[in-house]
Amino acid sequence: MKISHAARQAGLPVKTVRYYADIGLVKPAGRSMSGYREYDEAGLAKLGFVRRAREFGFSIEECRELLSLYEDRDRASSDVRTIASAHLAEIEEKQRQLAALRDELAYLVKTCQGNDRPDCPILDRLG
């Protein structure tokens, strides 16, 4: 299977699949005689796996770890859970920051009358 087919099946741009090959995240099964990357079913599954993990916000390095656990039929589920829990904690921290930010900004937007007068609590708050 050539790269565009694999990319389409996995739901990823061709550029991204090539990038994942370059950084050694998901390597093609081999190369054709003319140098084309060749993907098999296993590679396809890994590409899809990475796409979904990325959609979950896992970083490339986290994907690398998850992928090695995914391929290791003898791994313990606690290893996976550790990575996922850490990521979950990061997400929740980000949520807290975002919520605080939103509240403060929403207050400013609400307070600002948004008319043609120069008085503006938003700028007052920033300046």
Next chain:
Amino acid sequence: MKISHAARQAGLPVKTVRYYADIGLVKPAGRSMSGYREYDEAGLAKLGFVRRAREFGFSIEECRELLSLYEDRDRASSDVRTIASAHLAEIEEKQRQLAALRDELAYLVKTCQGNDRPDCPILDRLG
């Protein structure tokens, strides 16, 4: 006032202040005879303004717009409100995505027993 003093006062790294000067966001008032950047009180205020706006998650380009409004004593508060509202909408969209992500990931982590057996709903979900 030389760059390290201005940076310290504004609460920014020197590198960042230099970067802001390079991209024309906050230019120094002038240069000393030996080529050192010189900042005055107005520049200091702008650096602090940008730092706070960045903490609010405004992009550099948004900061550029806010800064020009900040300097324009005749601007309408609605102009500022427009930028801030757009940014607020972005934040809220990000919050929704993050919440959905968190819920799904939290469910998986909760479901995963995290023992030494290979069964793992997290990997099942990704693979």
Next chain:
DNA sequence: CCTAATCTTTCCAGCAGGGGGAAGGTCAAG
């Protein structure tokens, strides 16, 4: 006055996570 430490400058390189596009090789259909 000399020296060493601490500024400052410029430029170069790089991080994540790719995107865009050029220059050139390949392959199947008509």
Next chain:
DNA sequence: CTTGACCTTCCCCCTGCTGGAAAGATTAGG
């Protein structure tokens, strides 16, 4: 045989900085 759709490598671009090297400026101490 030609056309068009692939594929390859290559390098630059993005955001928002951060680090480092090399070289000049200033300042404190002896």
